[in-house]
Amino acid sequence: MGAFTADQVYLNYINGEWMGASSGKTVPSVNPANPKEVVGYVQASTKEDLDRAVAAAKSASRSWRKLSGAARGDLLYKAANLLEQRADEVAEAMTREMGKTFPEAKGETLRGVAILRYYAGEGMRPVGDVIPSSDSEALMFTTRAPLGVVGIISPWNFPVAIPIWKMAPALIYGNTVVLKPAQETAVTAAKVIECLAAAGLPAGVVNFVCGSGSVIGQGLAEHPDVNGISFTGSNQVGKQVGQAALARGAKYQLEMGGKNPVIVAADADLDLAVDGTISGGLRSTGQKCTATSRVIVLNEVYDAFKEKLVEKVANIQVGNGMDAGIWMGPCANEKQLETVLGYIQKGVDEGAKLLIGGSRPSSADLAEGFYVQPTVFDQVSPQMTIAREEIFGPVLALIRANSLEEAIALANDSEFGLSASVYTSNIGSILSFIQDMDAGLVRVNAETAGVELQAPFGGMKQSSSHSREQGQAAIEFFTSIKTVFVKA
Numbered sequence: 001m002g003a004f005t006a007d008q009v010y011l012n013y014i015n016g017e018w019m020g021a022s023s024g025k026t027v028p029s030v031n032p033a034n035p036k037e038v039v040g041y042v043q044a045s046t047k048e049d050l051d052r053a054v055a056a057a058k059s060a061s062r063s064w065r066k067l068s069g070a071a072r073g074d075l076l077y078k079a080a081n082l083l084e085q086r087a088d089e090v091a092e093a094m095t096r097e098m099g100k101t102f103p104e105a106k107g108e109t110l111r112g113v114a115i116l117r118y119y120a121g122e123g124m125r126p127v128g129d130v131i132p133s134s135d136s137e138a139l140m141f142t143t144r145a146p147l148g149v150v151g152i153i154s155p156w157n158f159p160v161a162i163p164i165w166k167m168a169p170a171l172i173y174g175n176t177v178v179l180k181p182a183q184e185t186a187v188t189a190a191k192v193i194e195c196l197a198a199a200g201l202p203a204g205v206v207n208f209v210c211g212s213g214s215v216i217g218q219g220l221a222e223h224p225d226v227n228g229i230s231f232t233g234s235n236q237v238g239k240q241v242g243q244a245a246l247a248r249g250a251k252y253q254l255e256m257g258g259k260n261p262v263i264v265a266a267d268a269d270l271d272l273a274v275d276g277t278i279s280g281g282l283r284s285t286g287q288k289c290t291a292t293s294r295v296i297v298l299n300e301v302y303d304a305f306k307e308k309l310v311e312k313v314a315n316i317q318v319g320n321g322m323d324a325g326i327w328m329g330p331c332a333n334e335k336q337l338e339t340v341l342g343y344i345q346k347g348v349d350e351g352a353k354l355l356i357g358g359s360r361p362s363s364a365d366l367a368e369g370f371y372v373q374p375t376v377f378d379q380v381s382p383q384m385t386i387a388r389e390e391i392f393g394p395v396l397a398l399i400r401a402n403s404l405e406e407a408i409a410l411a412n413d414s415e416f417g418l419s420a421s422v423y424t425s426n427i428g429s430i431l432s433f434i435q436d437m438d439a440g441l442v443r444v445n446a447e448t449a450g451v452e453l454q455a456p457f458g459g460m461k462q463s464s465s466h467s468r469e470q471g472q473a474a475i476e477f478f479t480s481i482k483t484v485f486v487k488a
């Protein structure tokens, strides 16, 4: 542990020990800003490694669930302090591994610290209700029981925050954990696990197994000793994970895609709306499930908004996220870059008008990295592919609306329902939007991205399995209610 060193080998963490995969193989994790740079080597684990981790978690579960919430919380506070001390190093690993800028990576790491502290405190908060019994001499109340072993499958776009917002509540409510991070960002995830290990969590309480999604991810979903699965990633894989868990009666929670709209009303503060659209749509190179993707603008302000938007997008500095002054880094990997370029081509082919961007940057310095220019399309119709499918890249689609009602109808015309925002100063418009928008997160005069750790997070429609993560809502997934009836 200690300073960040490239080319280091990162091990699995199973039953309190750092160990190599039984395959003896590792895979390189490379820098999307410069794919020739290896950030570290991570384990190519097998089913045997996974079985060992699940067995360790199962065995540790018996004593971990019996610890007091306060004792479990103490360990999470320690882990938070360790992560805070290593924030620069962890953020640098994140920037090098998946490309988001260093300030964003540092912000995410500190968000991870805050999440650990929030759930550490949760160990001391009340649980359950006293319910009047029909028997006046009895005491009836509810308490909560942990699920047991929880499998966590996390994506590459928030390599610190997402594993932590799943692990911290799992642990505080008395579960043990097996984490399978995205291979893409497993070095960063290993550093988070180092902090949990150094905090003194008992052996087996947290286990970390790197490997491919089809072997380790699917293996977790199908494992008979894994009682709950929490997943964030694509809809396609999420549904497979959910089906595998359902088939064997395990609990599951899926957070998946979005096609998040922002509505710019005629009375919007246009500068605020432009800034929110850019920040929500293009930060992290558009690789957030909450990223703004469809920009629905009322006729009256369409041209003025478009002009301001394009002017600001033109000034975005694209480059290596470790360099000062860079606002947008590369796509996280080559496949993602190809996907984004493919959607841009589809947009052009289907008749949308490219206003700015649309290709890889021309600068020779950026030729090797997985860069794409921030892109804005005009004249997008609601049936075009770029208005319907999740792109997960820095692409904004401008759509015209004649009224707020039409704008909300267009915003709802999607299979997804994760996040949505409106820019307006009219209270009636605000109330209509809050009431009529089908999304798990509705935001007024604020960008679509940027969830708060103390509030429930999750989507409607195809965006999630209808459960919620984070805040107090996490207890619903990570525990079962036990109703207790006591008579002397």
Ligand SMILES: NC(=O)C1=CN([C@@H]2O[C@H](COP(=O)(O)OP(=O)(O)OC[C@H]3O[C@@H](n4cnc5c(N)ncnc54)[C@H](OP(=O)(O)O)[C@@H]3O)[C@@H](O)[C@H]2O)C=CC1
Pocket: 153, 154, 155, 156, 157, 180, 181, 182, 183, 184, 211, 212, 213, 214, 216, 217, 218, 219, 221, 232, 233, 234, 235, 237, 238, 240, 241, 255, 256, 257, 288, 289, 336, 339, 390, 391, 392
């Ligand atoms: N909602 C969100 O926040 C995210 C959405 N996405 C969406 O998904 C698209 C593709 O990204 P991608 O990285 O391929 O997303 P995936 O859904 O493939 O990856 C998410 C996680 O699932 C794992 N996984 C992959 N296959 C399986 C499987 N068969 N069973 C269990 N787990 C599995 C991955 O492992 P590994 O990567 O190691 O193979 C990773 O840990 C993006 O373009 C974007 O649209 C992607 C990431 C996050």
Ligand SMILES: O=C(O)CCC(=O)C(=O)O
Pocket: 157, 158, 162, 232, 287, 288, 289, 290, 448, 449, 450, 451
């Ligand atoms: O907007 C955020 O802060 C969270 C986004 C998120 O959860 C995701 O992209 O997976």
